[in-house]
Amino acid sequence: MRVLIPFRPVNPKTRLSEVMSREERERFAFCMLLDVLRALENFDCDVRIISTHPMSLEGYEVEVDSRELDEAINSRIEGETAVIMPDIPLINEKVLERFFGTEGDVVIAPGRRGGTNMILIRKDVFRVSYHYCSYVKHSKRAKDLKLRLSTFDSFFASVDVDRPEDLLEIMIHGEGKISYDYLKSIGFKVEFEREPKLVRV
Amino acid sequence: MRVLIPFRPVNPKTRLSEVMSREERERFAFCMLLDVLRALENFDCDVRIISTHPMSLEGYEVEVDSRELDEAINSRIEGETAVIMPDIPLINEKVLERFFGTEGDVVIAPGRRGGTNMILIRKDVFRVSYHYCSYVKHSKRAKDLKLRLSTFDSFFASVDVDRPEDLLEIMIHGEGKISYDYLKSIGFKVEFEREPKLVRV
Numbered sequence: 001m002r003v004l005i006p007f008r009p010v011n012p013k014t015r016l017s018e019v020m021s022r023e024e025r026e027r028f029a030f031c032m033l034l035d036v037l038r039a040l041e042n043f044d045c046d047v048r049i050i051s052t053h054p055m056s057l058e059g060y061e062v063e064v065d066s067r068e069l070d071e072a073i074n075s076r077i078e079g080e081t082a083v084i085m086p087d088i089p090l091i092n093e094k095v096l097e098r099f100f101g102t103e104g105d106v107v108i109a110p111g112r113r114g115g116t117n118m119i120l121i122r123k124d125v126f127r128v129s130y131h132y133c134s135y136v137k138h139s140k141r142a143k144d145l146k147l148r149l150s151t152f153d154s155f156f157a158s159v160d161v162d163r164p165e166d167l168l169e170i171m172i173h174g175e176g177k178i179s180y181d182y183l184k185s186i187g188f189k190v191e192f193e194r195e196p197k198l199v200r201v
Numbered sequence: 202m203r204v205l206i207p208f209r210p211v212n213p214k215t216r217l218s219e220v221m222s223r224e225e226r227e228r229f230a231f232c233m234l235l236d237v238l239r240a241l242e243n244f245d246c247d248v249r250i251i252s253t254h255p256m257s258l259e260g261y262e263v264e265v266d267s268r269e270l271d272e273a274i275n276s277r278i279e280g281e282t283a284v285i286m287p288d289i290p291l292i293n294e295k296v297l298e299r300f301f302g303t304e305g306d307v308v309i310a311p312g313r314r315g316g317t318n319m320i321l322i323r324k325d326v327f328r329v330s331y332h333y334c335s336y337v338k339h340s341k342r343a344k345d346l347k348l349r350l351s352t353f354d355s356f357f358a359s360v361d362v363d364r365p366e367d368l369l370e371i372m373i374h375g376e377g378k379i380s381y382d383y384l385k386s387i388g389f390k391v392e393f394e395r396e397p398k399l400v401r402v
Contacts (some may be wrong), residue, residue, distance in 0.1 A: 095354060110356060113366075114373050114397045133397035135373060151374070153296060155311060158356040165314075172315050172336060173352070196315045196334035 001045045001080045001100070006054045006069055007033055013087070019164050019200060023188060031179040032068060032161060035089035038178070039096055050076065050085075074127045082120045083128060085111075088181040090156040091118075099157070104150030106142045109157035110135045117160050123147050168198045202246045202281045202301070207270055208234055210252045214288070220401060225387055232380040233362060236290035239379070240297055250287075251277065259276050276381045283321045284329060286312075290371060290380040291357040292319075301357070305351030307343045310358040311336045318361050325346050369399045 019029065026070060033049070037060065040047055043182040049055075049062045050072050054200055056062060065072040073083055082100070084091075088111075090108060099109060106126055109118035114133035121128075129137045142149040160171045167183060171190045174180030187200045211283040212223055213230040234250070238261065241248055250256075250263045251273050257263060266273040274284055281328065283301070285292075289312075300310060300319060307327055310319035315334035322329075326346060330338045360370045368384060372391045375381030388401045 110374065113369060114391075132395055133391070133393045136391075136393060136397075153299075153356050154354050155356050155359040156354050158359065166315060168296070172334070173311065190315075190334070190337075192315075192331050192334045192337060196337075 001082060002031050002076070002078060003043075003045045003047045004050055004073055004076055004081060004083045005033070005036065005041060005047065005086050006050045006052075006073060006083070007055075007086045009055045010053045013162065016164060016167075018099050019167070019198075020186070028179060028182055029087070031182040032089040032176050033086040034178045036084060036086055036091060039091045039093055040084075042093055043096065043100070045082075048076070051108050069130050070128055073130075073156070076137045077121055077127065079121070079124055080122050081124065082118065085120045085160055087161045088117050088157055088159060089161070089177050090159050090173055091154075092156065095156050102150050102152050103148075105147035106138065107150045107152050108135060108138055109152040109154055111158050115160060117157050118152070120152075164198060168196060170198070171198065202244075202283060203247045203252055203279060204241060204244075204248045204283045204285060205274055205277055206234070206237065206248065206285050206287050207251045207253075207274060208256075208287045210256045210342070211254045214363065216364050217362075217368075221387070229380060229383055230288070232378075232383040233290040234237045234287040236378045237285060237287055237292060240292045240294055241285075242292055244297065244301070249259075249277070267386075270331050271329055274331075277304070278322055278325050278328065280325055281321070281323050282325065283319065285319045286361055288362045289318050289358055289360060290362070290378050291360050291374055292355075293357065296355050296357050300353050300355070303351050303353050306348035307339065308351045308353050309336060309339055310353040310355055312359050316361060318358050319353070321353075365399060369397060372399060373397065 001197040013025045016025055043054050049060055051062050052066055054064050105123045107120040108116050111117040114135045116138055139149055170180055171188060191197045191199055214226045217226055218227050222274050250261055251401040253265050253267055255265050307325045312318040315336045317335040317339055340350055371381055372389060392398045393399055
């Protein structure tokens, strides 16, 4: 199986700008990518990082592609192909085992607000379309193509980190993760006295 | 197994006040409860609704208890006991099968922001404490009591409906649910043109 991981190493996660500098966002995005790669470590699959800019990462194949996300991904769907977002650091081997083992021509792990955080495509006539509620668009496409769609039910896969409030989830559930350690190292912690609140000290 | 479902039929879900009237919130909370009960329908368990106010629901045992949530629940933990929140209408039989089948002395299905949306207690020395990041408090308690804790990984169980943004998840993933039909009937729909947005017409 082919696994595509799209990645933006330069000025990523701009919605985190209010709580992190650009350099921190770049480091943090890289930590999240490492967590995702670690979850994939023990699977026998062809992992390709599709990067918007040149970068190197020992042991991994990086393909630079500056086109739009959909084009970059769709041009690489061939045979059984999974697309995994690089900002879901809470996934682990157990989650992926269950995901890869889920039946269906197209299997989607949804994120909040209609996102598609992981997708497993077993009929390579399928094409992705990521922007604006991709979950609904992908469901519709599968239906139009008469493909069996499964929704993969995972909390850990549903937590993609885009906004400051998402960092809270990493601080609560991410112990042992590279991205958790990084957030801690730059001063993030959770205050538990009332409604849990993310602060930076 | 005993299943406790705490419920507030009177003026519930006040954080939805900006988008729903009190009467609508009461009806909607009831619809969500019905979805949760429907998911439980085919399991052989002793379901008890623990209500803050008198109410009746055909076919179910309702126990009125006006004490604080923690007290009302803790006084009823006996043998294998599950506590399921009444505001997670996206759960279904498959989710619960996986949940009830998860190993551990204490099994927690987390919600966002550190919530405990479902908890399965197999050693009845354990006591719950719901307010302010209960997931972390429950983890710590399990550790202190030397009980094995499992985190149950489910997106559907993680969506508890408290805020307007949570309604979006019901509108995207809730087709076939009583609460989805209710939201639709009072005018909610999702606009997909850009970032998916909940509107009421």
